[in-house]
Amino acid sequence: MVSSGQLSPAPPGNPATAPAEIDTVVLGDLASDPGWRRPVLLEQDLLVLATGGHGIAELDFRGLSCRPGTLLRVRAGQVLRCAGPQFDATVVRWEDGALRGLDVDPDAVPARLQLVGEDEDAVITEVSQLAVDCQRHHGVPAARGLLRHQLAVLLLRLSLLPGRSHPATRTEAATFHRLCREVERGYQHTRRVEDYAAQLGCSVRTLTRACLSVTGRSAKQVVDERVALQASRLLAATDEPIARIGRLLGFTEPTNFGRFFTREVGMSPGAFRAARERPLPGPVVRPRPPADAAGGPPGA
Structure with a gap:
């Protein structure tokens, strides 16, 4: 069990390796240079979970404050920059089609959530386990279903958090x-x-x-x-x-x-x-x- 505010570190990214269908990295692995001098145009969908420090993430040129427990939902095609005061984060990323056939809508997760209490504990636990399994089962075809369902459960949990608005269909x-x-x-x-x-x-x-x-x-x-x-x-x-x-x-x-x-x-x-x-x-x-x-x- 992972206690509140703690998260197992994601394995370091390897730029020479093609990204897996679902994997986890640390925030700095997304940047083209350590200082984030320019935004990065992203090719995959992401969840970014802040684990330490404070800072601002510029998502499509909008500044979003980040501190431990902040979760960002970033879509493929958006630009991201994390300049200025630094914060640490674990990043879950997935390829287009990774969730095909599963009853989950990643777009139901808002651009920013501030997790607290039991919700924060549950999300941290699921992200931590996903990071461990991505590292442990990297390249194992039989693990594909496990990782897909873990990601689907995480996205479903985020879409159902209290306080989310679900406007009536008009x-x-x-x-x-x-x-x-x-x-x-x-x-x-x-x-x-x-x-x-x-x-x-x-x-x-x-x-x-x-x-x-x-x-x-x-x-x-x-x-x-x-x-x-x-x-x-x-x-x-x-x-x-x-x-x-x-x-x-x-x-x-x-x-x-x-x-x-x-x-x-x-x-x-x-x-x-x-x-x-x-x-x-x-x-x-x-x-x-x-x-x-x-x-x-x-x-x-």
């Missing part, structure tokens, strides 16, 4: 959820709300009403903010040329991309990239609604 929320799914698939190709309305078989007015109901923003704002967020991620976490990033997001002319980004974020792409090695004081891109507001999309 027509507007369901429509908003469907729009976000379509935007995730199509934002690189179109920012026209009319195109998404046609794909969903509804009117632009219906989409706008749904977005206003759930987020207070129009459907066009929801679509544009998703594009601006992805642009911010690529500018901050990669060295791709600015013009290429614009093309990847559907802008045929760099000037059009520059005007769009400046309007949404408040600074030019070049200025945003130049500032990437400095900790950000707060949100830069207006955040999309939390994923759990309407069973939101991956990458929210």
Whole structure:
């Protein structure tokens, strides 16, 4: 039994080894350099459980305070940076499809939880056991089912913690959820709300009403903010040329991309990239609604 506030250390990561379907590492293994001088664009889904110290984690450019018992849910495609005061954390990460066939929704876990009391004890115990089994059974095919079910139980426990809100299903929320799914698939190709309305078989007015109901923003704002967020991620976490990033997001002319980004974020792409090695004081891109507001999309 693991007592409250204690957690068995995760095995150190090995960059030369391809990541397992489910594994655990320490927080520093995620960084491209020890000082976290720039955000890291993540390719896997993560749970980050703080075990010691205090600090700030910048998740998609939003500062989240962390102390022992803080748990972060990070989605593949998001950018993470943990600069400034340091904290220790165990990271559970998994590949896309690792939970396929299991009745669990990882998106039901909010971006940040502060665990306390018996809930903290239970989560620490499960994360600790998962870390031990990942190390002990690394590369053993027969252990795949064990690790999958351990992760599923952990995610289910987190989604059922007291205080979590489970809003009643509403027509507007369901429509908003469907729009976000379509935007995730199509934002690189179109920012026209009319195109998404046609794909969903509804009117632009219906989409706008749904977005206003759930987020207070129009459907066009929801679509544009998703594009601006992805642009911010690529500018901050990669060295791709600015013009290429614009093309990847559907802008045929760099000037059009520059005007769009400046309007949404408040600074030019070049200025945003130049500032990437400095900790950000707060949100830069207006955040999309939390994923759990309407069973939101991956990458929210």
